[in-house]
Amino acid sequence: MExxxxxxxxxxxxxxxxxxxVPPTVRRAMAYSLFPGGxxxxxxxxxxxxxxxxGRLRDVLPAAAAIEMxxxxxxxxxxxxxxxxxxxxxxxxxxxxxxxEAMAILAxxxxxxxxxxxxxxxxxxxxxxxxxxxxxxxxxxxxxxxxMIAGQVLDLEAEGRPSSLxxxxxxxxxxxxxxxxxxxxxxGLLGGGRAREVRALxxxxxxxxxxxxxxxxxxxxxxxxxxxxxxxxxxxxxxxxTFPALLGVEASKRRAERAxxxxxxxxxxxxxxxxxxxDLARFIVERAH
Amino acid sequence: MExxxxxxxxxxxxxxxxxxxVPPTVRRAMAYSLFPGGxxxxxxxxxxxxxxxxGRLRDVLPAAAAIEMxxxxxxxxxxxxxxxxxxxxxxxxxxxxxxxEAMAILAxxxxxxxxxxxxxxxxxxxxxxxxxxxxxxxxxxxxxxxxMIAGQVLDLEAEGRPSSLxxxxxxxxxxxxxxxxxxxxxxGLLGGGRAREVRALxxxxxxxxxxxxxxxxxxxxxxxxxxxxxxxxxxxxxxxxTFPALLGVEASKRRAERAxxxxxxxxxxxxxxxxxxxDLARFIVERAH
Numbered sequence: 001m002e003x004x005x006x007x008x009x010x011x012x013x014x015x016x017x018x019x020x021x022v023p024p025t026v027r028r029a030m031a032y033s034l035f036p037g038g039x040x041x042x043x044x045x046x047x048x049x050x051x052x053x054x055g056r057l058r059d060v061l062p063a064a065a066a067i068e069m070x071x072x073x074x075x076x077x078x079x080x081x082x083x084x085x086x087x088x089x090x091x092x093x094x095x096x097x098x099x100x101e102a103m104a105i106l107a108x109x110x111x112x113x114x115x116x117x118x119x120x121x122x123x124x125x126x127x128x129x130x131x132x133x134x135x136x137x138x139x140x141x142x143x144x145x146x147x148m149i150a151g152q153v154l155d156l157e158a159e160g161r162p163s164s165l166x167x168x169x170x171x172x173x174x175x176x177x178x179x180x181x182x183x184x185x186x187x188g189l190l191g192g193g194r195a196r197e198v199r200a201l202x203x204x205x206x207x208x209x210x211x212x213x214x215x216x217x218x219x220x221x222x223x224x225x226x227x228x229x230x231x232x233x234x235x236x237x238x239x240x241x242t243f244p245a246l247l248g249v250e251a252s253k254r255r256a257e258r259a260x261x262x263x264x265x266x267x268x269x270x271x272x273x274x275x276x277x278x279d280l281a282r283f284i285v286e287r288a289h
Numbered sequence: 290m291e292x293x294x295x296x297x298x299x300x301x302x303x304x305x306x307x308x309x310x311v312p313p314t315v316r317r318a319m320a321y322s323l324f325p326g327g328x329x330x331x332x333x334x335x336x337x338x339x340x341x342x343x344g345r346l347r348d349v350l351p352a353a354a355a356i357e358m359x360x361x362x363x364x365x366x367x368x369x370x371x372x373x374x375x376x377x378x379x380x381x382x383x384x385x386x387x388x389x390e391a392m393a394i395l396a397x398x399x400x401x402x403x404x405x406x407x408x409x410x411x412x413x414x415x416x417x418x419x420x421x422x423x424x425x426x427x428x429x430x431x432x433x434x435x436x437m438i439a440g441q442v443l444d445l446e447a448e449g450r451p452s453s454l455x456x457x458x459x460x461x462x463x464x465x466x467x468x469x470x471x472x473x474x475x476x477g478l479l480g481g482g483r484a485r486e487v488r489a490l491x492x493x494x495x496x497x498x499x500x501x502x503x504x505x506x507x508x509x510x511x512x513x514x515x516x517x518x519x520x521x522x523x524x525x526x527x528x529x530x531t532f533p534a535l536l537g538v539e540a541s542k543r544r545a546e547r548a549x550x551x552x553x554x555x556x557x558x559x560x561x562x563x564x565x566x567x568d569l570a571r572f573i574v575e576r577a578h
Contacts, residue, residue: 017433017434017435021435022434022435022439023434023439023442023443023446025442025446026434026442027434030434077394077395077398080394082389082390082391082394083391083394083395100371101371102371102372102445103442103445105366105369105371105372105394106366106372106438106441106442108398109366109397109398109401109438110433110434110438112398113401113429113432113433113438114429114433114434116405116425116429117426117429117430117433119425120422120425120426120429121426121429121430129418129419129421129422130418132418132422133409133418133421133422133425134409136408136425137406137410140402140403140405140406140408140409140410141406141410143402144306144399144402144403144406145306145311145312145315145316145319145399145402146306146310146311149315149395149398149399149402150311150312150315152395153312153314153315153392153395154312156391156392156395157312157314
């Protein structure tokens with residue numbers, strides 16, 4: 001995973017807009033939020049999904065970088081004063097604290113737009129174009145009003161209200177699950193996977209995404225969310241609906257373990273080729289122990 | 290043009306996310322900013338570009354709607370307090386005045402993302418996929434840090450500083466020109482145009498985009514920008530670099546006429562088929578008389 005993280009980081013650097021071609025400030029703000037990143041979970045999953053279906057790294061690498069750009073844009077906008085109002089991100093000043101609110105809004109817009117430019121611009125050999133169009137559609141759906149933005153809106157509207165398990169699951173499926181699932185789907189698609197292989201990867205993604213978010217909530221509650229997770233500001237955290245707040249820590253961990261097991265089961269058709277994806281699912285749950 | 294405007298409006302309504310599939314508030318905020326729109330200049334240009342190269346309406350209509358969604362997202366974010374701080378848009382409350390700042394940020398994000406979903410999801414027959422990928426790349430480039438966002442950043446950074454003609458042209462090329470040019474390029478591409486036809490349409494788009502923005506500045510200065518143009522708030526207007534502020538009104542009009550003539554010249558390869566595009570270029574300049 002560490003080697004893949006470095007491969008993703010190098011691709012992200014290479015695929016940023018060329019200096020000189022764009023205003024320096026906005027490029028600096030884009031890079032500031034991209035580096036140093038976290039564990040690069042989503043692009044690493046896309047790389048591994050591509051390998052599992054027998055694809056080559058270069059088929060999926062730009063898309064993997066684009067997925068991380070979309071994830072990063074969502075963090076930049078979520079941190080804004082009008083949303084989570086979070087001054088810190090991964091222990092550093094949030095983008096709007098560093099560059100001002102206007103530039104943070106524009107840098108977020110830029111990361112989102114650049115992701116689609118990267119997806120549509122790199123390595124689009126004619127015979128790959130239909131799969132590329134499907135990958136773009138899958139990512140736009142995951143990032144859009146039926147996915148990440150839906151999660152954010154529902155989260156916003158749930159603040160201060162009593163929450164239920166279905167509503168928390170829906171929020172999490174949007175905010176975190178949709179893009180994780182799409183990372184697997186895109187990796188499978190661009191790696192040349194068959195329809196049923198891509199479906200199996202999506203099911204794995206659903207399980208892993210849910211497990212990841214539950215454990216993130218647990219770690220956040222226990223005050224040790226640094227690293228893998230998104231650390232949200234204390235004010236925001238106090239208002240947010242989480243699994244442990246509703247179910248308690250132990251029941252939440254059991255729910256995450258069940259989701260991770262379902263993810264591993266979905267990998268059966270791939271046999272031993274999927275050993276690393278299975279390890280990743282287990283690792284996500286175990287970091288809470 | 291009025292008939293095409295209605296065709297575009299119907300496509301926009303049809304291509305909004307389905308109610309029930311997404312949180313109602315964000316869908317309402319998306320629709321609020323899309324309807325009623327202005328003259329729908331960009332999508333109408335895309336439709337006409339498609340016709341000029343012999344394409345069918347259905348080949349380009351979803352992309353034309355997507356272009357208007359991208360244009361609308363940029364207006365929603367530009368109006369935010371941290372940017373132009375504009376309370377009014379086309380004579381109504383700006384999105385953030387109507388729905389709050391958080392929802393306006395998310396509705397803008399949603400419009401941008403949904404545009405790419407529409408571009409990648411509709412009518413992607415396999416044989417069209419390579420052109421579709423190129424169209425997505427062209428639009429992402431136009432909307433990105435080398436286009437619209439560059440214009441916005443440069444505009445932000447130019448506030449209060451003495452401006453020069455090259456810097457104003459660069460700002461306008463980004464903020465307005467890039468997406469107008471892309472509308473022509475995408476219309477030509479998806480209509481099945483040859484490379485040199487698409488290049489001619491791009492040259493036309495460059496001329497028309499510049500003429501449009503200069504005349505918009507002139508009308509704005511003369512206080513009659515309602516309708517076609519983007520009416521920016523008084524505070525913002527006083528700080529912004531414009532053509533008439535630098536060249537005076539008469540010289541600005543002459544500059545716009547020259548740009549519109551260059552646009553018409555670029556249409557020569559199409560002969561009489563391009564009569565409506567030529568009329569459009571003239572109409573854009575004449576509305577200042």
